[in-house]
Amino acid sequence: MGVAMSMSAIRPAEERLSLRAQVERAVSAAIISGELAPGTMISVPTLAVQFNVSATPVREAMLDLEKRDFVEAVRNKGFRVTVVSEASLRNTAQIRQLLEPPAMADLAEVFDHESLPELRQQADDIVAGARDGDLTRYLEADQAFHLALTAKLGNPLLVELVADLRGRTRLVGLAAMLDSQQLDRSAVEHHELLDALERGDGVVARELMHRHIGHTTGWWAGKPESDAE
Structure with a gap:
């Protein structure tokens, strides 16, 4: 048989990759937020029907999530959402605390005010996601906001490390925080961080980022936090 291939033959692969990314993003957000609780079984055929796609991009997305330790394969059943220790x-x-608060303190010294309107819009999207109970929007806007700020320091490796660590973070108590004051308060912290950066206040920017990351082991993990935190 010949091996000639037209350009049109590449398109299905591109579409599968796109669908794979869509499925992974949606399932990842549901796992991170706790909407899909630890121990939940995920069936590839069922998910394929839900997304109205073939099983292939769904299976590929689940294998990607398995590499991130979000799910584990269960023979003849599908994938189980892993328990986060x-x-x-x-x-x-702890690693995020070593990287992100000092980064925000450094950014306060060189903050580009021209980018403020765009960052305010991203912060507004986070607040809207919390207000509307749209956790996928909340998480995607939150990720985009923090990586955009980190990128302003001009260190691609730092951005890569922060993105990886944030991608590993499970916020299993987030879904339970819907319609709560805690979720609204944590969302508003993004505007407070921008206020500190706009003033050039590195001390406050560092403290805000430290407190914000602390929610991952507090509110966002389903645990109480004192007002002092």
């Missing part, structure tokens, strides 16, 4: 959550938070 307190130690793993704490370790990830």
Whole structure:
């Protein structure tokens, strides 16, 4: 048989990759937020029907999530959402505390005010996601906001590390926070961080980022926090 291939033959692969990304993003958000609780079984055929796609991009997306330790394969059943250990959550938070608060303190010294309107809009999207109970929008806007700020320091490796650590963070108590003051308060912190950066106040920017990351082992993990935190 010949091996000639037309350009049109590449398109289905591109479409599968796009669908794979869509499925992974949606399932990832549901797992991160706790909407899909640890222990929940996920059936590839069922998910394929839900997304109205073939099983292939769904299976590929689940294998990607398995690499992130979000799910584990269960023979002849599908994938089970993994249990996130307190130690793993704490370790990830500790590394983020070493990187992100100092980064925001440094950014306050060189903050580009021309980018403020765009960042305010992203912060508004986070607040709207919390207000409307749209956790996928909340999480995607939150990720975009923090990576955009980190990128302004001009260190691609730092952005890559922060993105990876944030991608590993499970916020299993987030879904339970819908319509709560805690979710609204944590959303508003993004505007407070921008206020500090706009003033050039590195001390406050560092403290806000430290407190914000602390929610990953507090409110967002389904645990209480004192007002002092």
